[in-house]
Amino acid sequence: MNIFIAIVLWLAAIAAAGWVFRFVGQKVTGNKPLFRDMSYGVAVGYILAAVLLVWLGWSYVLSRSPDQTIANKYFFLGKAVEGFLLFAASAWAFRIFGRNVGSAGTRKLFRSMPLTASFGILTIIIYAIVAIFAGAIAPYGQEEILGAANVVPGGNPAMGGNPDYPLGTDQIGRDILSRLIYGAQNTVGIAFATTVLAFLIGATLGFLAATLGGWLDQLLSRAVDVLMAIPSLIFALLLMTIASAWAGSEKGLLTFYMVVIIAVIDSTRVFRLARAVGLNIVVMDYIEAAKLRGEGMGYLIFREILPNATAPLLAEFGLRFCFVFLTIASLSFLGVGIQPPLADWGTMVRDLAQFINFAAFAPQVASAPLLAASAIALLTVAVNFVVDWMLHKSSGLKE
Amino acid sequence: MAEQLLKVRGLKIEGRSDETWNQIVNGVDFELKKGEVIGLIGESGAGKSTVGLAAMGFTRDGCRISAGEVEFDGINLVNASAKVKRELLGKRIAYVAQSAAASFNPAHRLIDQHTEAPVQHGVMSKAESEADGMELYRKLRLPDPENIGFRYPHQVSGGQLQRAMTAMAMSTRPDLIIFDEPTTALDVTTQIEVLASIREIVEEFDTAAIYITHDLAVVAQMADKIKVLLKGDEVEEADTRTMLSDPKEDYTKSLWAVRSFQRPQKPYVQTGQTPVVSVSNVTAAYGKVPVLHDVSFDIHAGRTVAVVGESGSGKSTTARCITGLLPPKQGHIEFDGEALPLDYRKRNKMQLRQAQMIYQMADTALNPRKTIGELIGRPVQFYMGLTGKEKRKRVDSLLEEIELEPSVYYNRLPSELSGGQKQRIGIARALAAEPKFIICDEVTSALDQLVAEGILKLLAKLQDELGLSYMFITHDLATVKSIADEVVVMKDGRVVEQGPKDDMFKPPHHPYTDLLLSSVPEMDPDWLTNLLKERGVDNIGDAAVGKM
Structure with missing residues (x-):
């Protein structure tokens, strides 16, 4: 059957089902406001969601099918469903744990916490533990070359795996699990340091520009405009090339340069936000009152303005952290970031990238580069969940 | 007896906070005939606006009608379907919000927003509605009614915008209009023309109205009957004249009595005494726009000088000049006989300490992230050098x-x-x-009358105890009457008249002072009618100001 005809038929069926759903709902519930005031679009939305859910369930069943060709086709979808359910369950369990353990304050916090936030916090805690205790947790060293190269993830000997290396090994025989764990230390640690530095620079200068105004504001803002006019990744790449010439064979020094370069480039975005938020705060009467009291610039910025700018800055911190993290991964992927043999998720994705071509017929093999990629994705999502929740709390929005 | 247009029975409304539903309106009943105006009054938090909105079958987010009925022309609005409500709202029931400036869409011209409802509801075509809009603008006595509709909201004044909004509410000739504090944000002189035109047009089209306000004198002019609300409870309801002359409940009586607080005039200041603050020949400008012209006045120890005028008259700018936030172009400011540096950055700690300021909006004047202890403790520490227990003791005593x-x-x-x-x-x-001199910038205008009276009494007590001098900026003449010793009247950046309070409230006046004084609404329900007769319909508000 032609695919277009199939889509049209499906849409027609869903559209009809939506109408029937609303009509039946009205009759059965005796015209309750929920169905009475339901618009047609919303009704179709319900049906569409139901259809998608059924399709997802059916696909999951197929991914467990004994027939390998069918199962392979739905392999990643199956893993995604399993992962989603696992994460939801662990977030739920973590929230229950938080509600019953700890001080009265934290228990109260957990009681009003959405599942997404508890998932985010749990993930961040796990990442932090893994990063701090990488040396103790990882079964092998990050630079250690073991016997077998290209062991398939999954640890099933029948599929080309090895129980000693549950997530397989890379092309030169290093254990992927160990490198993922060390990667948390390198990538997350460096990203965190970079973001903090970017905020120190950007927020301080931004508030200064907002409070003082005049030529300083002009100078800083135009300088930031110039920096922002250059595409950031290209700019970072350019500077990193120069920096690697300076650093020579000193790999630690190169990492330090990278932190500074990314921090400066990202601080321009922070500067803009801090300046905009700061401008709204400096016109408040309490700033005027503090100025008339004779307070100094430091007090104005850190004691009067900063506490009122935390919410937007915090939100930006979460986002900025993710961007910095992705920039580092991208630079490493391009070969100028964190240098081998240090494990880094970006580099790992690059090194194993060609295996993605096996996705159609040998999904286990293709999952090797996706492991590091999903480690990046998971942290990004988790940080944003937590930041969203904090914003929601601090803005005092109801429901 | 005429048919009741709106019947509200046992109306209860709940609001959601901290995950529970709390009742915020506890059973309100009222009925409204066609062409009748009811005034809802009460302090903030009394539930006036909530009841007003519920009369349209609408509640704000996080609120719900938990019990009772709202019956409009035989239709129960509480459980009416969205479709039925859509037919009524904007066509037979209209709403006029407090802030017209915030309620108009700044991106569209007035007339385009005016014609939206009639066209949407199929009452008139766009061309008919435009012509009708001009007619309404003329009836509401807006200047240049043929063309004013083609302006954008920021191009007309606040009072004109409020009238344009009333015209918009009238565009479908509704049976009921809800006015939610339509004149609260306006100056007294502007308020009059809005009141007069609202009253006139409501009478002409025989429209029923719910008039929500906290100003008793205003409601006395507008309403046929008055309902008093307190914290979601109904206090009493009566015909306007009965209510004014013979209130039954204690709460209503206390509302009526608020305006009676008045301090006696202090003896006149002797000549030759050095004033605490002396403003001489101050001329100031924002950039190139001049705002103050040759302003001079003195403030003596233990006295309150009230600076009165409409918005834009330069009252607050004068305060900014004294504090040094806006250094004047010419003239000088003396404190205890010594000239102060004009820019606050050049003043020393002692000079800054002596003059303090209290702001109109306490919300923006207090850093929302600091506790009360920190807010008051900071100047104690900063100026007096107290820390730890001593600081705490001082804050406690304050x-x-x-x-x-x-x-x-x-x-x-x-x-x-x-x-x-x-x-x-x-x-x-x-x-x-521990200052000698405090500038109070409209400190009571954002407050309810009972609360404002408490603040005024407190300020008066502190003045007697500590010998403070106040510069009291206000546009409310009732406040001036109650607290001032001397009055400075300002208009367009100039001092029009100044002198001791008792003299100022006695004729002869400067014509502008006279206009200000006669524009303050009085509790007499015939006040507006008489005033309009006296001044003539075309000679009120902006028009009268313009003729000076």
Whole structure:
């Protein structure tokens, strides 16, 4: 059957089902406001969601099918469903744990916490533990070359795996699990340091520009405009090339340069936000009152303005952290970031990238580069969940 | 007896906070005939606006009607379907919001917003509605009615915008209009013309109206009957004249009595005494736009000088000149006989300490992230150098001075206080510097009358105890009457008239002072009618100001 005809038929069926759903709902519930005031679009939305859910369930069943060709086709979808359910369950369990353990304050916090936030916090805690205790947790060293190269993830000997290396090994025989764990230390640690530095620079200068105004504001803002006019990744790449010439064979020094370069480039975005938020705060009467009291610039910025700018800055911190993290991964992927043999998720994705071509017929093999990629994705999502929740709390929005 | 247009019976409304539903309106009943106007009055938080909105079958987000009926022309709005409500709202029921400036879409011309409802509801075609809009603008006495509709909202004044909004509500000739504090944000002189035109047009089209306000004198002019609300409870309802002459409940009586607070005039200042603050020949400008022209006045020890005028008259700018935020172009400012540096950055700590300021909006004047203890403690530490226990002791005594219990309020945040309490904290912060002179910039205009009276009494008490001098900026002449010793009247950046209070309230007046005085609404329900007769319909508000 032609695919277009199939889509049209499906849409027609869903559209009809939506109408029937609303009509039946009205009759059965005796015209309750929920169905009475339901618009047609919303009704179709319900049906569409139901259809998608059924399709997802059916696909999951197929991914467990004994027939390998069918199962392979739905392999990643199956893993995604399993992962989603696992994460939801662990977030739920973590929230229950938080509600019953700890001080009265934290228990109260957990009681009003959405599942997404508890998932985010749990993930961040796990990442932090893994990063701090990488040396103790990882079964092998990050630079250690073991016997077998290209062991398939999954640890099933029948599929080309090895129980000693549950997530397989890379092309030169290093254990992927160990490198993922060390990667948390390198990538997350460096990203965190970079973001903090970017905020120190950007927020301080931004508030200064907002409070003082005049030529300083002009100078800083135009300088930031110039920096922002250059595409950031290209700019970072350019500077990193120069920096690697300076650093020579000193790999630690190169990492330090990278932190500074990314921090400066990202601080321009922070500067803009801090300046905009700061401008709204400096016109408040309490700033005027503090100025008339004779307070100094430091007090104005850190004691009067900063506490009122935390919410937007915090939100930006979460986002900025993710961007910095992705920039580092991208630079490493391009070969100028964190240098081998240090494990880094970006580099790992690059090194194993060609295996993605096996996705159609040998999904286990293709999952090797996706492991590091999903480690990046998971942290990004988790940080944003937590930041969203904090914003929601601090803005005092109801429901 | 005419058919009832709107019947509200046993109306209860709940609001959601901290995950539970709390009742905020506890059973309100009223009925409204066609062409009748009911006034809803009460303090903020009394549930006036909530009841007003519920009369349209609408509640704000996070609220719900939990019981009772709202019957409009035989249709129960509480459980009417969205479709039925859509037919009624904007066509037979209209709403006029407090802030017209915030309610008009700044991106569209007035007439385009005006024609939206009639066209949408199929009452008139676009061309018909435009012609009708011009007719309404003319009836509401807007200047240049043929063309004013083609302006954008920012191109007309606040009072004109409020009238344009009334015209918009009238565009479908509704049976019921809800006015939610339509004149609260306006100057007295502007308020009159809005009141007059609203009353006229409501009478002409025989429209029923719910008029929500906290100003008794205003409601006395507008309403046929008055309903008093207190914290979601109904206090009493009566015909306007009965209510004014013979209120039954204690609460209503206390509302009526608020305006009676008045301090006696202090003896006139002797010549030759050095004033605490002396403003001489001050001329100031924002960039190139001149705002103050040759302003001079003195403030003596222990006296209150009220600076009166409409918005834009330069009252607050004068305060900014005295504090040094806006250094004047010419003239000088003396404190205790010594010239002050014009820019606040050049003043020393002692000079800054002597003059303190209390702001109109306590919300923006107190840093929302700091506790009361920190807010008041900072000037104590900064100026007096007190820390630790001594600082705490001083803050506690300041809190006692402003009649707030220290142990309860010390650790609270401003958001956990009521408007009046916040304003008291503002006063305590000013007192913490132990100043000689305090500028009060419209400190009571954002407050309910009962609360405002409390603040005025507190300020008067502090003045007697500490010998403070006040510069009291206000546009409310009732406040001036109650607290001032001397009055300075300003208009367009110039001092029009100044002198002791008693003299100022006695004729002969400068014509502008006279206009201001006669524009203050009185509790007499015939006041507006008489005033309009006296001045003539075309000679009120902006028009009268313009003729000076």
